[in-house]
Amino acid sequence: MIEDFVGKTAVLTGAGSGFGLECARIGADLGMHLVLVDVQADALAAAEAEMTGRGAQVLARRVDVSDAQQMDALGAAVLERFGAPHLVFNNAGVSAAGLIWDTPAREWDWVLGVNLHGVAHGVRVFTPMMLQAARNDPHWRGHIVNTASMAGLVTTPNLGVYNVSKHAVVALSETLYQDLQLVTDQIGASVLCPYFVPTGIAQSERNRPDALDGQQATRSQQVGTQMLDKAVASGKVSAEDVARRVFEAVAANQFYIYSHPQAIGAVQTRMEDILQTRNPSDPFAARPHLRDQLRAQLTGAGAGAGAAA
Numbered sequence: 001m002i003e004d005f006v007g008k009t010a011v012l013t014g015a016g017s018g019f020g021l022e023c024a025r026i027g028a029d030l031g032m033h034l035v036l037v038d039v040q041a042d043a044l045a046a047a048e049a050e051m052t053g054r055g056a057q058v059l060a061r062r063v064d065v066s067d068a069q070q071m072d073a074l075g076a077a078v079l080e081r082f083g084a085p086h087l088v089f090n091n092a093g094v095s096a097a098g099l100i101w102d103t104p105a106r107e108w109d110w111v112l113g114v115n116l117h118g119v120a121h122g123v124r125v126f127t128p129m130m131l132q133a134a135r136n137d138p139h140w141r142g143h144i145v146n147t148a149s150m151a152g153l154v155t156t157p158n159l160g161v162y163n164v165s166k167h168a169v170v171a172l173s174e175t176l177y178q179d180l181q182l183v184t185d186q187i188g189a190s191v192l193c194p195y196f197v198p199t200g201i202a203q204s205e206r207n208r209p210d211a212l213d214g215q216q217a218t219r220s221q222q223v224g225t226q227m228l229d230k231a232v233a234s235g236k237v238s239a240e241d242v243a244r245r246v247f248e249a250v251a252a253n254q255f256y257i258y259s260h261p262q263a264i265g266a267v268q269t270r271m272e273d274i275l276q277t278r279n280p281s282d283p284f285a286a287r288p289h290l291r292d293q294l295r296a297q298l299t300g301a302g303a304g305a306g307a308a309a
Contacts, residue, residue: 001188001253002086002141006031009082011074013065013122014092016043019147019192022243023089028056030247033082036060037074037092057082065092065118066110075125084133084142087250090122091147091192097224099298100160104215108161115165116172119146123176127187134186142187143250146173150195150260153267156283158224158294177255188253192246195260197237223297 002008010027014020016038027034028051036051038044041062048060059081063070078085094114096107123144130142151159152166173191180187217225242259249257258264269281284291 002143002250005087005247007033008086009033009035009078009084010087010089011035011037011078011085011122011126012089012091013037013063013118014147015060016040016047018091018239019194019197019242019246020089020091021047022239023091023246024051025054025240026243026247027087028054031056032087033057034059035074035078035082035085037063037065039064039092065090065121066113068117068121071118071121071125075129078126079129084129085126086130086140086142088122088126088130088142088144089147089246090119090145092118093147093149095228096161096221097159097228098161098218098221099158102218102220103161106215111161111165112168115162116168119169119172122146123172127176127180130187131184134184138186140186143190143253144176144187145190145192145246145250145257146176147192147194148173150193150258150263150266152191153193154270154283155280158220158298159228173255188250188255190246190249190255190257192242192257194242194258195237195263197239197242197259219300220298223294227294 005027010023010032012020012024012027012035015024015034015036017040020036020038024034024036024047034051034056036044036047036058037060038047039062044060044062048058051058059077061074061077063074065071092114094111096103096111123146127144130144134140134142146169148169149162149166151163152168152170155163170191170193173189177189180189237259245257245259248254266283272278273280282291284294
């Protein structure tokens with residue numbers, strides 16, 4: 001729980017766009033010191049210039065969060081410049097779509113590397129220095145927020161690798177919360193589970209590693225990307241709205257953060273499937289035309305073709 005943000009330090013990955021950028025804006029306006037982290041150099045430079053213009057002290061670093069050594073170096077730079085951070089927002093993420101058997105091995109590595117390992121590295125690097133700060137000062141307070149997704153609580157078809165990465169982030173975050181409860185009452189944890197919010201994640205292709213360039217997308221990947229783009233673009237809740245909810249949750253020590261609480265019904269249905277040992281429910285039961293449309297697109301020429309690893 002952090003009630004007073006003035007003079008506190010926030011580390012924000014994925015700070016060049018979406019939730020990270022909006023949280024940086026709020027943090028700057030609240031008088032926080034900001035560590036801005038992104039892999040996209042131009043977006044990072046723009047964010048650094050904006051936050052400096054808002055009066056914040058800024059440390060900007062271009063970092064691939066999936067790289068353990070780069071994250072270790074980031075941690076050392078943060079500790080030297082600002083000391084232990086009070087707020088860590090492990091937010092960097094990428095999207096991917098397609099039937100689960102259509103995902104090449106290198107794409108599994110990329111998505112899990114950013115979405116899961118990036119969060120794990122953030123927790124691994126910053127939690128020990130936060131715990132040390134808490135031991136040194138009984139009044140010190142910190143909080144860690146990990147970005148998952150509603151895809152971490154349900155299993156939407158044709159989004160396999162993304163679902164897997166986000167379910168893992170939810171499990172990591174719940175475990176982090178429980179582990180912290182064993183050793184301190186000065187550091188909280190939250191998991192952010194947004195639904196469809198226009199953030200730029202649907203354009204993750206811009207940050208694909210060179211090893212994946214030139215790889216031909218399968219039919220299911222093309223269909224999934226188109227549907228994801230449309231769903232994200234149609235979102236009515238803004239990234240700014242979600243960023244405000246993040247800060248409210250940190251102040252209230254609230255673990256689960258939702259952008260669309262009305263979407264929880266699908267989570268309840270999944271839990272009931274598990275408890276009643278029944279087969280997974282049809283996610284399109286309320287809108288069967290969407291299931292029929294997706295099935296028709298996937299069963300056309302070339303559907304289900306395997307992708308080379």
